[in-house]
Amino acid sequence: MITTRITELLGVQYPILQGGMAWIADGKLAAAVSNGGGVGIISAMNADVDYVREQIAICRSLTDKPFGVNVMLMSPFAAEVAEVLAEEQVPIITTGAGSPNAYIPRWLEAGSIVIPVIASVAMAKKVARAGASAIIAEGGEAGGHIGEISTMALVPQVCDAVDIPVIAAGGIADGRQAAAAFLLGAEGLQLGTRFLVATECDIHQTYKDKVLKAKDIDTITTGKRLGHPVRALKSPFSRRLFQLEYDSTVTNEELEELGSGSLRRAAVDGDEQEGAFMAGQVAGMITKEQSAAEIIQEMFAEMETCLRGATKCLR
Amino acid sequence: MITTRITELLGVQYPILQGGMAWIADGKLAAAVSNGGGVGIISAMNADVDYVREQIAICRSLTDKPFGVNVMLMSPFAAEVAEVLAEEQVPIITTGAGSPNAYIPRWLEAGSIVIPVIASVAMAKKVARAGASAIIAEGGEAGGHIGEISTMALVPQVCDAVDIPVIAAGGIADGRQAAAAFLLGAEGLQLGTRFLVATECDIHQTYKDKVLKAKDIDTITTGKRLGHPVRALKSPFSRRLFQLEYDSTVTNEELEELGSGSLRRAAVDGDEQEGAFMAGQVAGMITKEQSAAEIIQEMFAEMETCLRGATKCLR
Secondary structure, three states: OOHHHHHHHHHOOEEEEEEOOOOOOOOOHHHHHHHHEEEEEEEOOOOHEEEEEEHHHHHHHHHHOOOEEEEEEEOOHHHHHHHHHHHOOOOOOEEOOOOOOHHHHHHOOOEEEEEEOOHHHHHHHHHHHHHOEEEEEOOOOOOOEEOOOOOOHHHHHHHOOOOOOOEOOOOOOHHHHHHHHOOOOOOOOEEOOOOOOEOOOOOOOHHHHHHHHHHOOOOEEEEOOOEEEEOEOOOOOHHHHHHHOOOOOOOOHHHHHHHHOHHHHHHHOOOOOOOOOOOOOHHOOOOOEOOHHHHHHHHHHHHHHHHHHHOOOEO | EEEEHHHHHHOOOOOEEEEEOOOOOOOOHHHHHOOOOEEEEOOOOEEEEEEEEHHHHHHHHHOOOOEEEEEEOOOOOOOHHHHHHHHHHEEEEEEEEOOOOOHHHHHHHHHOOOEEEEEEEHHHHHHOOOOOOEEEOOOOOOEEEOOOOHHHHHHHHHHHOOOEEEEEEOOOOHHHHHHHHHHHHOOOOEHHHHOEOOOOOOOOOOHHHHHHHOOOOEEEEOOOOOOOOOOEEEEHHHHHHHHOOOOOOHHHHHHHHHOOOOOHHHOOOOOOOOOOOOOHHHHHHHOOOOOOHHHHHHHHHHHHHHHOOOOEEEO
């Protein structure tokens, strides 16, 4: 049994969140993770409030455990979604792609626990001052939209800078990495890539197969020129995008336009040519499909073994 | 006291190597680290055999402990230096920037311990098959010439792939990160950035001051377009180089030429405008100058505390 400020704050058995991945993290996956003892997160992505309400209803029909919704702050619907989450009294709200500070008072008033995803010390301090309940410090080895600093370098620097509990994300797929994250100072974990192959995750099988077959070097980062890097598995699309970034006859607007819809093409259509199969650098370690509950149990059993053996090199 | 296959293999008190940083890691610094109970490494960089012999002599005049030399395999003098290291019976040889396999038999025959720096599972397997004694798995958060995969993601994947002991590098500046690296499966550490501010390190004071003042977000990666990324502190030079990579009217040859001499301008001249002050993402954690011996002792004392407290979240 593991007890940290995160298990106590969230009222869950295991201090683990499933990342709020657009086109992937729906009410069904979130419920499976929450039923497994962690915290499932629904991605509000660029969707309107009807979609978000619908996924919350699906999740609530499948679990009575705490769950969350991730607000993508650059979404055109972000403000409306923010209000709906308060109305729905969603237990946990995570945020990405910007500063959630404008919404934090309303969410706290509604009784939600607010956990922004951050990628730097400055942003960690900023959201902590605004009343965030905890933070997710996400390293650049994660999949999808990422920051620059790795989990190993970021987590201790963030832990030194804020008093609220820190959840580590990026580079975590097994119990060794979970144990390492705890020694860096984290009190919880967020996993994305490993939950891509959860049996309850309804992405296209091609996407799952690409994760299962990936090697360590099989991810690529695009979008650096635009200032918002994205990590995905190598594919004809992602390799082409990488090259085009270095072609200064291609405008930033053209690059943005090329990226548009590419994650949907991966997750929904399984389009091996034109899809952006977002995944973290740990894809190379993921070799089997399991239920969300099995993933969580296996991860924490391994982590416990690892922590109990931590002193074996000391004599 | 800490005992791993690395302390046993190298015959040292602490399983820590100081990175072989060009223009930085000379015989004097290497001796200080070795006298501190770790393994100091002289960088052979692009230098000729006279320089390398001289630095080995300086190191040997200052310590009778094991030390090493790092061979930069792309150096025009690599083959000659490789032979000199065998003649000199250098105790430990590390390598970077390519495959050292052609030299490994000669070095092993001369009695050296051979430890290549690698950044992927495939290269780890390749050097292990060729007889490497151990490997240094370096994450992309490190300073200088780097790979893509972070320490958190790389070390476990490499440990699963080879039987020889693995030394973790990249993202390690304090005892928490050292402890985390051990739980990932490493049996030793290599640190570069923290030794930049060792009192025995004779780089320009401007370089040290830049490291001491750096924040978490103050490094930048250039050279991705050329296929060999380099991490340095942000400076007018590094920011300009970053921008020029996205200008396709600038040729790869011009980019290479711009980078040439930039590390020397940082380390020797302290040129804030035109220097490449190479450093890892942990620069933001480094706040004081200390002797190499103090750095090592503090690091392992913190690490031991961290490992002994590893089970505190389990109840």
